[in-house]
Amino acid sequence: xxxxxxxxxxxxxxxxxxxxxxxxxxxxxxxxxxxxxxxxxxxxxxxxxxxxxxxxxxxxxxxxxxxxxxxxxxxxxxxxxxxxxxxxxxxxxxxxxxxxxxxxxxxxxxxxxxxxxxxxxxxxxxxxxxxxxxxxxxxxxxxxxxxxxxxxxxxxxxxxxxxxxxxxxxxxxxxxxxxxxxxxxxxxxxxxxxxxxxxxxxxxxxxxxxxxxxxxxxxxxxxxxxxxxxxxxxxxxxxxxxxxxxxxxxxxxxxxxxxxxxxxxxxxxxxxxxxxxxxxxxxxxxxxxxxxxxxxxxxxxxxxxxxxxxxxxx
Amino acid sequence: xxxxxxxxxxxxxxxxxxxxxxxxxxxxxxxxxxxxxxxxxxxxxxxxxxxxxxxxxxxxxxxxxxxxxxxxxxxxxxxxxxxxxxxxxxxxxxxxxxxxxxxxxxxxxxxxxxxxxxxxxxxxxxxxxxxxxxxxxxxxxxxxxxxxxxxxxxxxxxxxxxxxxxxxxxxxxxxxxxxxxxxxxxxxxxxxxxxxxxxxxxxxxxxxxxxxxxxxxxxxxxxxxxxxxxxxxxxxxxxxxxxxxxxxxxxxxxxxxxxxxxxxxxxxxxxxxxxxxxxxxxxxxxxxxxxxxxxxxxxxxxxxxxxxxxxxxxxxxxxxxxxxxxxxxxxxxxxxxxxxxxxxxxxxxxxxxxxxxxxxxxxxxxxxxxxxxxxxxxxxxxxxxxxxxxxxxxxxxxxxxxxxxxxxxxxxxxxxxxxxxxxxxxxxxxxxxxxxxxxxxxxxxxxxxxxxxxxxxxxxxxxxxxxxxxxxxxxxxxx
Numbered sequence: 001x002x003x004x005x006x007x008x009x010x011x012x013x014x015x016x017x018x019x020x021x022x023x024x025x026x027x028x029x030x031x032x033x034x035x036x037x038x039x040x041x042x043x044x045x046x047x048x049x050x051x052x053x054x055x056x057x058x059x060x061x062x063x064x065x066x067x068x069x070x071x072x073x074x075x076x077x078x079x080x081x082x083x084x085x086x087x088x089x090x091x092x093x094x095x096x097x098x099x100x101x102x103x104x105x106x107x108x109x110x111x112x113x114x115x116x117x118x119x120x121x122x123x124x125x126x127x128x129x130x131x132x133x134x135x136x137x138x139x140x141x142x143x144x145x146x147x148x149x150x151x152x153x154x155x156x157x158x159x160x161x162x163x164x165x166x167x168x169x170x171x172x173x174x175x176x177x178x179x180x181x182x183x184x185x186x187x188x189x190x191x192x193x194x195x196x197x198x199x200x201x202x203x204x205x206x207x208x209x210x211x212x213x214x215x216x217x218x219x220x221x222x223x224x225x226x227x228x229x230x231x232x233x234x235x236x237x238x239x240x241x242x243x244x245x246x247x248x249x250x251x252x253x254x255x256x257x258x259x260x261x262x263x264x265x266x267x268x269x270x271x272x273x274x275x276x277x278x279x280x281x282x283x284x285x286x287x288x289x290x291x292x293x294x295x296x297x298x299x300x301x302x303x304x305x306x307x308x309x310x311x312x313x314x
Numbered sequence: 315x316x317x318x319x320x321x322x323x324x325x326x327x328x329x330x331x332x333x334x335x336x337x338x339x340x341x342x343x344x345x346x347x348x349x350x351x352x353x354x355x356x357x358x359x360x361x362x363x364x365x366x367x368x369x370x371x372x373x374x375x376x377x378x379x380x381x382x383x384x385x386x387x388x389x390x391x392x393x394x395x396x397x398x399x400x401x402x403x404x405x406x407x408x409x410x411x412x413x414x415x416x417x418x419x420x421x422x423x424x425x426x427x428x429x430x431x432x433x434x435x436x437x438x439x440x441x442x443x444x445x446x447x448x449x450x451x452x453x454x455x456x457x458x459x460x461x462x463x464x465x466x467x468x469x470x471x472x473x474x475x476x477x478x479x480x481x482x483x484x485x486x487x488x489x490x491x492x493x494x495x496x497x498x499x500x501x502x503x504x505x506x507x508x509x510x511x512x513x514x515x516x517x518x519x520x521x522x523x524x525x526x527x528x529x530x531x532x533x534x535x536x537x538x539x540x541x542x543x544x545x546x547x548x549x550x551x552x553x554x555x556x557x558x559x560x561x562x563x564x565x566x567x568x569x570x571x572x573x574x575x576x577x578x579x580x581x582x583x584x585x586x587x588x589x590x591x592x593x594x595x596x597x598x599x600x601x602x603x604x605x606x607x608x609x610x611x612x613x614x615x616x617x618x619x620x621x622x623x624x625x626x627x628x629x630x631x632x633x634x635x636x637x638x639x640x641x642x643x644x645x646x647x648x649x650x651x652x653x654x655x656x657x658x659x660x661x662x663x664x665x666x667x668x669x670x671x672x673x674x675x676x677x678x679x680x681x682x683x684x685x686x687x688x689x690x691x692x693x694x695x696x697x698x699x700x701x702x703x704x705x706x707x708x709x710x711x712x713x714x715x716x717x718x719x720x721x722x723x724x725x726x727x728x729x730x731x732x733x734x735x736x737x738x739x740x741x742x743x744x745x746x747x748x749x750x751x752x753x754x755x756x757x758x759x760x761x762x763x764x765x766x767x768x769x770x771x772x773x774x775x776x777x778x779x780x781x782x783x784x785x786x787x788x789x790x791x792x793x
Contacts, residue, residue, distance in 0.1 A: 073444050175582065251685075252327075295460070
């Protein structure tokens with residue numbers, strides 16, 4: 001925090017407003033302002049063949065495509081409905097049929113055609129060192145592509161921890177200088193955190209935009225409150241065991257078979273905001289703690305650096 | 315995980331071995347279906363042509379080639395209407411600006427419609443198939459259930475969870491048997507010339523799916539090395555012969571190293587893609603070699619190794635495919651063979667999985683509930699884990715010192731298949747495979763995509779195939 005900034009907060013504090021309160025207020029403002037809704041179809045049309053499907057440009061930077069894979073697992077709406085009837089996915093490296101020059105042409109054309117009216121979804125972190133040299137697509141750095149495309153969008157949704165906060169590519173020693181999109185561009189992004197996030201939270205955010213014409217309310221880390229409002233620990237089915245101090249201390253033990261609390265084998269649930277235990281993954285099939293595995297805190301910023309070694313108590 | 319198991323010297327319990335195999339098998343069933351329909355099919359199937367098909371003739375075609383549980387004239391009429399509405403909207407989305415109408419597309423409109431309908435069916439099927447991973451692994455992608463010494467999902471080894479898994483693997487297998495394999499054969503029958511394009515020379519399979527503690531003897535998909543296409547002389551694999559070259563890569567040093575001694579020190583700066591530069595480095599990938607040779611890894615390598623060894627389940631399926639297509643076994647060394655091998659092993663592994671589910675039930679029933687074995691982390695150790703994942707041979711090597719990781723290196727399938735040249739200038743399997751590819755239109759190199767995609771590459775992080783500014787060079791290569 002520089003001097004000027006500190007002075008500003010001191011002034012606020014003098015008026016009884018904490019820095020935290022101020023940040024909250026800013027977040028609230030951004031979230032409720034709404035975004036360009038000119039391309040959002042009428043509510044009644046959203047799921048019944050809109051005349052014009054809202055355009056989406058989906059960018060891949062430093063990532064593993066796990067978030068794309070997660071979105072492919074969406075059910076109700078199914079991915080084919082999202083792609084064929086609800087949205088118009090103008091550019092998406094994994095699922096688009098075009099490649100090479102044709103694919104890049106398509107990106108340029110879509111940005112131009114839908115300037116200010118498309119939703120930009122970003123998967124992956126941006127290399128910033130050496131002028132972005134560690135990550136390029138078609139000879140252009142992620143950094144340049146992000147600068148060219150993101151500001152033209154109606155809103156930017158970061159899917160996964162990498163685009164949201166840097167995540168794996170930015171973990172130490174981070175030779176490429178990877179960072180999250182919001183930090184690099186100095187913009188507010190909606191962050192669907194997780195590694196990968198539950199597609200239900202991504203689709204929920206998009207649906208919010210389509211039906212209500214705005215993005216959902218966010219927490220101070222840019223995460224939609226409907227999904228990331230409470231900790232894993234708050235809603236854990238094993239919480240009773242925590243309260244009773246019944247812990248698993250070794251995998252394969254009797255305590256593990258009894259489904260005791262995983263806190264002592266490294267569960268990051270108390271510090272992690274997400275709805276995994278409530279909505280579960282893959283259409284409500286399960287979630288890591290149900291599979292006997294401690295939460296690794298994948299929806300928190302810098303979890304690779306802050307939460308490792310994973311199997312040691314917090 | 316296997317590398318750490320190996321380093322600490324733990325033998326995982328039978329339940330853990332079976333659960334790991336089932337999770338791994340589910341990955342084969344899921345990934346290969348997605349690869350065939352969503353990452354590769356559009357190289358062979360012209361979606362736009364499907365709008366011109368006769369739905370009744372398409373229904374007849376499907377009845378003739380497959381046992382798909384859906385279909386009929388109305389079904390294809392509906393799919394076609396959906397496509398037409400989509401195309402007429404003018405918003406082609408992911409199908410925009412592709413190579414539709416390219417002369418290398420050979421399927422009649424009816425076959426294109428059938429395959430497009432199955433593309434959509436497969437999109438839904440894969441979401442269901444992924445639930446297998448969630449049952450024992452909490453979620454997919456990135457399941458969390460593996461721990462050193464076994465698995466953590468002790469609470470999921472219940473009758474209802476196992477039954478749920480069994481019925482999803484069965485449903486997925488029905489699709490593989492009745493839709494995927496028939497589609498593969500139907501589409502391949504129009505592209506038999508691709509049985510002579512895109513082949514490589516050496517093949518390496520680590521093998522996978524251990525049926526007991528004994529590895530590699532008990533691996534269901536066997537381990538082996540094929541030297542210069544010698545199918546009759548599959549050799550055993552010696553993991554100490556694996557090295558990684560960095561002479562042409564953007565990493566420090568130039569000596570080829572075994573992964574235990576391996577280093578990953580990336581070039582600090584803007585490396586600029588430039589094949590003409592003095593030191594000749596041009597890729598973020600390293601170049602793995604076995605006994606100094608580049609090797610293709612993946613479904614084709616696994617199937618060829620199994621076929622060469624006379625594998626009881628693989629061999630008859632290979633013979634069936636070769637016979638149905640009316641080609642000889644040499645055609646396996648090709649892009650067509652690679653894509654066929656992926657289907658062949660999916661069918662065989664998927665069949666075996668149902669047996670593994672029953673084995674798990676029998677074992678639990680016998681009273682063995684162990685899921686994870688205890689271990690002590692040694693002060694000093696090293697370990698290797700050899701896996702054969704859907705994309706191919708995957709090795710992890712770990713060196714432990716003071717109970718901590720001192721070095722960790724992994725050598726992944728896509729660097730085997732698509733890495734740069736090595737110190738001796740030897741080409742990667744992909745580079746070799748692309749030589750001689752016929753190209754109808756150098757501006758629309760659909761044929762190149764077919765071979766590239768047939769390897770199921772995972773190298774978004776390091777693609778340098780075509781120099782955009784030198785079409786001349788490219789044309790010469792294409793001859």
